[in-house]
Amino acid sequence: MISAIYELPLNTGANRVVRGARIEHVIGDPNLGPEKDYEYGMRIVRAALRALETEVSAPTLFNPLEMSLEDLPAREEVRRAS
Amino acid sequence: MAAPIRVVHYINQFFAGMGGEEAAGMGVSVSEGAVGPGRALQQALGSSASVVKTIVCGDNFFNERTAEALAAIEQHLNAAKAQVLVAGPAFGSGRYGLACALVCRKAKELGLPALTAMHEQNPGALTYRTEAIIVPTGETAAGMAEALARIAPLALKLARGEKLGPASVEGYLPQGRRVSIDRQMPGYQRALAMLLDKLHGRPFTTEVPIQMPDRVAPAKAVASVARAKLGLVTTGGLVRKGNPERAVSRMATRFHRHSVAELESLSGRDWEAFHGGYFNHIVNANPNYILPLSFLRDLEQRGMVGSIFEWIYALPGVGTSVAASRVLGRDIARDLQDGGVHAALLVST
Numbered sequence: 001m002i003s004a005i006y007e008l009p010l011n012t013g014a015n016r017v018v019r020g021a022r023i024e025h026v027i028g029d030p031n032l033g034p035e036k037d038y039e040y041g042m043r044i045v046r047a048a049l050r051a052l053e054t055e056v057s058a059p060t061l062f063n064p065l066e067m068s069l070e071d072l073p074a075r076e077e078v079r080r081a082s
Numbered sequence: 083m084a085a086p087i088r089v090v091h092y093i094n095q096f097f098a099g100m101g102g103e104e105a106a107g108m109g110v111s112v113s114e115g116a117v118g119p120g121r122a123l124q125q126a127l128g129s130s131a132s133v134v135k136t137i138v139c140g141d142n143f144f145n146e147r148t149a150e151a152l153a154a155i156e157q158h159l160n161a162a163k164a165q166v167l168v169a170g171p172a173f174g175s176g177r178y179g180l181a182c183a184l185v186c187r188k189a190k191e192l193g194l195p196a197l198t199a200m201h202e203q204n205p206g207a208l209t210y211r212t213e214a215i216i217v218p219t220g221e222t223a224a225g226m227a228e229a230l231a232r233i234a235p236l237a238l239k240l241a242r243g244e245k246l247g248p249a250s251v252e253g254y255l256p257q258g259r260r261v262s263i264d265r266q267m268p269g270y271q272r273a274l275a276m277l278l279d280k281l282h283g284r285p286f287t288t289e290v291p292i293q294m295p296d297r298v299a300p301a302k303a304v305a306s307v308a309r310a311k312l313g314l315v316t317t318g319g320l321v322r323k324g325n326p327e328r329a330v331s332r333m334a335t336r337f338h339r340h341s342v343a344e345l346e347s348l349s350g351r352d353w354e355a356f357h358g359g360y361f362n363h364i365v366n367a368n369p370n371y372i373l374p375l376s377f378l379r380d381l382e383q384r385g386m387v388g389s390i391f392e393w394i395y396a397l398p399g400v401g402t403s404v405a406a407s408r409v410l411g412r413d414i415a416r417d418l419q420d421g422g423v424h425a426a427l428l429v430s431t
Contacts, residue, residue, distance in 0.1 A: 001428050001430060003429070003431075005145050005146070013298060015298065016300070022146065024363075024364045024365065025365065026372055026430070027374040028368075028370075028371055041377055042380075045378065048427050052303065052304045052425045053305070055302070073308070
């Protein structure tokens with residue numbers, strides 16, 4: 001589950017919850033400009049992939065902004081021309 | 083004659099007449115007297131109470147900057163010198179319901195009695211029903227008059243410092259609190275009476291209801307996403323442009339399945355969002371914001387994820403009941419498992 005308002009899924013039993021950017025743009029942020037928008041979105045997706053590879057026993061938050069990039073799967077730099 | 087009870091009313095940007103989703107980012111503001119449905123609340127309260135202040139906050143602002151919003155609201159609550167706070171009614175609006183419940187909780191912390199009202203399945207009720215007094219309502223504002231008629235007497239009781247009776251009697255959602263009372267009959271007689279009712283097929287009310295928590299055991303982790311087939315699902319109301327399938331924008335009763343076998347990305351030329359719970363324009367320009375196909379294709383091409391399942395699943399989550407969600411979720415999961423999917427990403431707005 002990727003959501004900007006992560007408390008709700010955590011409290012209602014979603015076991016792997018990834019913090020998204022904003023309600024109106026969950027995977028990325030258009031205000032950052034195309035390149036950084038894509039980087040942010042990719043960071044969120046990689047955190048989600050990390051969550052899939054992590055054993056959990058109860059609702060657990062994965063916050064892309066607090067996770068070290070080195071920890072995340074898909075380590076190779078992915079940059080895309082906008 | 084005693085001075086009228088002072089009531090503070092909390093509402094969102096929509097009920098304050100300040101706009102819909104595009105205004106959901108506005109911060110906390112305050113007005114003297116009643117605003118919008120506050121006027122009907124005033125009527126329901128009658129002459130013994132007066133709505134002296136209305137606090138307004140955008141639903142997105144409240145949910146995304148909660149601490150900031152509550153700090154501002156705390157100041158207004160302290161300044162109001164009121165005897166009770168009424169928040170909402172929020173009906174089926176999830177973000178509004180969450181805000182109302184938290185504002186009530188804050189008021190309680192400050193020693194101000196408070197209550198709110200929303201649909202029983204509103205996320206605010208599901209999460210905070212034990213921490214706030216919540217009057218159940220219908221799903222839409224069509225039930226405003228009825229909701230206010232039930233809120234008003236409770237608000238007056240709370241303002242006067244009167245103790246509330248059981249939820250079933252006073253008309254608020256049960257909070258899971260057990261209070262000892264004298265039932266005027268020994269237990270063995272009550273047990274026999276209940277057994278006889280059961281045996282004769284007559285209705286009976288258990289004295290000890292058991293609430294089963296709805297918890298799903300976490301799925302086992304994927305060993306390596308580089309070898310996994312991944313499915314993509316969204317409750318952000320993704321539809322093909324023009325909505326040819328006539329998907330609804332709220333209260334989903336079905337999901338929609340689309341093939342992305344040939345697609346590298348979701349384009350705003352071919353897709354859009356049709357969802358009544360958030361401002362759709364940003365996603366209309368780039369639908370990958372709610373279903374990250376572009377990112378996953380990128381990773382798939384580089385061998386960082388195994389493969390992307392050709393079918394994506396979409397529905398509008400807003401106003402969709404827990405009961406419906408359970409069925410839809412189970413059916414989507416079955417579809418994914420039949421397709422050999424190992425794990426799924428679900429994006430929610």
